[in-house]
Amino acid sequence: MTLIVYVNDVLLASDSLQDIELLKKFLDDQFTIKDLAPLKNFLGLEVARSHTGISLCQRKYALDILQDTGLIGSKSAAFPIESNLKLTIDDSEPYEDLSAYRNLVGRLLYLTITRPDLAYSVQVLSQFLAKSTVNHHKAAVRVLSYLKATLGQGLFFPSSSELQLKAFSNSDWASYIDTRKNIIGFAVFSGNSLLSWKAQKQATISRSSAEAEYRALATTTCEIQWLIYALQDLQIDHSQSTLLYTDSKSAMSIATNPVQH
Structure with a gap:
């Protein structure tokens, strides 16, 4: 069972309805709670469920x-944004x-x-x-x-999906004209369900596209390891090897053989 608390809002998730009812009764005896039935809205998130899966x-x-x-x-x-758009600090008059x-x-x-x-x-x-x-x-x-x-777009978690983590990593080398830093991005899936994603500016300046891609791989690997620990805390056994994808042959070569750096 998983219990999520945000201020005075509580979410319960379990594969046993009996366990959920017992916990709700215990919480109601202690604090007097209000049961809002199956989850539909939570902090601006809209939840819809069917036999095929859950959508957010x-x-x-x-x-x-x-x-x-x-x-x-x-x-x-x-x-949302042009791929060749390069914004700078002083590219026009102040807003x-x-x-x-x-x-x-x-x-x-x-x-x-x-x-x-x-x-x-x-x-x-x-x-x-x-x-x-x-x-x-x-x-x-x-x-x-x-x-x-694209108002209705969101996430969909199918009810039947393979439990295997796979991640995609990428980096845009020296994309920030002002600082010459990179943008790294990754997406981590469990089967067909998207679990984690990020687009962020790297803290250091990479001297080549290969270095930028390799740093992105390292960041993605940290996220994968965190997810594996989270699955272990939830008592979910992830026995298969995690797949990590990148489009940089140089970064793959360095990751495979660290001597080639």
Whole structure:
């Protein structure tokens, strides 16, 4: 059984309904709780279940963002950010409402809980919270236009899926023009279920694309190891080898044979 507590909200998950009922009775005797029945909403997350699996989304939360920013009637976009877009600190005049920009990026950041497709875009926008420009705000509006076209997207966890961790790792070498640092990204699956993902700026500067990819592999490996420990805490046996994918032959060569560095 798993019990998750956030302030005064409690989630219970177990493969035994009897155990859940016993625990609810015990908690009610101690604190007088209110049973809200099967989970449907939790902290802005919408949960839907069927015989095929469980889906998570934040459709209402996304609609609230569009409504508050006045873009509910705007034109939609097919993707959140252009692949060749390179934002810098002083690429245009300063944006007039810095607090509004910060608030928008913060709300988009919370949206990435169920929208990994926004992780890279939000990571790029979050680099300019201290000093945002008009171009930065235009990029944020583009993300909102994409959000309007994909309101119902989220995560789906199928009821029948193989228990084997597999991860995908990548790095964009020297993508930040101001600092020459890299963006690393990874996604870790258990079968067909996406468990963990991240897009972040590396703390150090890599001197080559191979080094950047190798550092991304190392970061992904740490995440995989953490997930294995988490599965052990949940008494879930993960006996199969974890698969780790990268598109860098140089990084694979270094990982296979550390002498070739």
